[in-house]
Amino acid sequence: MSDATSMKTPMKRVRGLGSAKTGTDHFWTQRLTAAATMLLALALVVVLASTVGKDAVAARAVLAQPLVAVLLLLFIVSGVAHMRIGMQVIIEDYVHEEGAKVIALGLNTFFSAIIAVVCLFAVLKLSFGG
Amino acid sequence: MSMAHSKPPLHRPLSPHLQIYRPALTMIMSIVHRITGAALYFGTVILAVWLMTAATSASSFALVHGFLGSWLGQLILVGYSWALLHHMFGGIRHFVWDTGRGFGAHERHLFAVLTLVGSVLSTGLIWVVVYSVR
Numbered sequence: 001m002s003d004a005t006s007m008k009t010p011m012k013r014v015r016g017l018g019s020a021k022t023g024t025d026h027f028w029t030q031r032l033t034a035a036a037t038m039l040l041a042l043a044l045v046v047v048l049a050s051t052v053g054k055d056a057v058a059a060r061a062v063l064a065q066p067l068v069a070v071l072l073l074l075f076i077v078s079g080v081a082h083m084r085i086g087m088q089v090i091i092e093d094y095v096h097e098e099g100a101k102v103i104a105l106g107l108n109t110f111f112s113a114i115i116a117v118v119c120l121f122a123v124l125k126l127s128f129g130g
Numbered sequence: 131m132s133m134a135h136s137k138p139p140l141h142r143p144l145s146p147h148l149q150i151y152r153p154a155l156t157m158i159m160s161i162v163h164r165i166t167g168a169a170l171y172f173g174t175v176i177l178a179v180w181l182m183t184a185a186t187s188a189s190s191f192a193l194v195h196g197f198l199g200s201w202l203g204q205l206i207l208v209g210y211s212w213a214l215l216h217h218m219f220g221g222i223r224h225f226v227w228d229t230g231r232g233f234g235a236h237e238r239h240l241f242a243v244l245t246l247v248g249s250v251l252s253t254g255l256i257w258v259v260v261y262s263v264r
Contacts, residue, residue, distance in 0.1 A: 031228070034221050041214060049256060052199065052207070053264025056192040060184050072181075083171045090168060115174045122181035129185065 026085060033082035040075040047071070060126065069127045076119045084112035159242040163220035166213040173210050208257055216249035 047068050051059040062068060087108045095101040151157060180198065183191040197203045223241045226232045232241060 031225070034225075038218050038221065041218065045211065045214075045256060049211075049260045050263070052204075052260050056184075056188065056195045059195055060191065063181070063184055080174070083167070083174065086167050087171055090164065115178050118178045119174075119181050122178070122185040125185040126181075 029081065030085055033078045033085075036078040037075065037082050040071055040078060043071055044068075044075055063123070064126045066127065069123050072123045073120060076116055076123070080112050080116040080119075084108060087112075155242040155246075156238050159220065159245050163217060163245075166217040166220070169213045170210070170217060173213070176206070176210070208253065211256060212249055212253040215252050216245065219245040219248045 047062065051062050088105060091101060091104045091108060095104050180194055183194045198207060223245055232238070
């Protein structure tokens with residue numbers, strides 16, 4: 001039977017949220033984190049570039065400024081979420097063997113979590129920990 | 131309606147991959163978008179090390195910060211900022227496509243050119259500013 005004469009509607013699939021059971025969540029998260037990361041990166045590029053010519057003490061002082069710290073924290077959360085689901089797509093595109101794929105997806109999450117926690121810890125310590 | 135079982139399997143051609151196509155600018159920009167994304171992914175290690183040493187050890191931060199200030203470090207940072215900006219312009223292109231616009235041959239080519247030119251010019255601009263105010 002052709003789709004034109006079928007009684008089935010796409011609603012059937014929408015209710016089940018597709019084969020991955022997460023619907024458009026991946027797409028939407030990808031776009032939201034893209035927009036957030038872009039705006040935060042534009043703000044931070046100026047700040048971080050300003051530390052290039054400075055000595056280590058002055059660079060640390062820049063990182064400890066409250067506004068810079070908050071922008072960095074937001075950037076880390078948004079950027080890491082974005083890069084994690086981006087790498088997930090790359091893995092799903094190129095790693096077809098089930099075992100290797102599961103391991104690669106797991107390592108992707110581990111790497112992302114480590115980068116996020118290390119960066120967040122460092123920024124918080126620069127602000128609070130002296 | 132069980133025709134699927136009565137026909138022998140057809141040996142249709144598999145979907146063509148990259149090596150089949152003549153390279154086009156739009157295709158190269160798409161590939162570069164993915165490559166810059168992956169480079170930015172692994173490059174976050176630099177940010178993590180830089181931030182962590184800044185927070186924990188003055189001597190190791192001076193070492194990392196000093197390396198990033200060397201010609202090799204600067205080269206890496208220029209490359210990293212270009213990757214970031216190229217990925218950003220490529221992402222803006224995707225946002226335009228999300229609205230259903232920009233799929234014509236002319237627009238697609240224009241976006242590819244703008245992504246490339248925009249990323250190179252904006253990277254150059256940032257580093258000219260950095261070097262002129264330092």
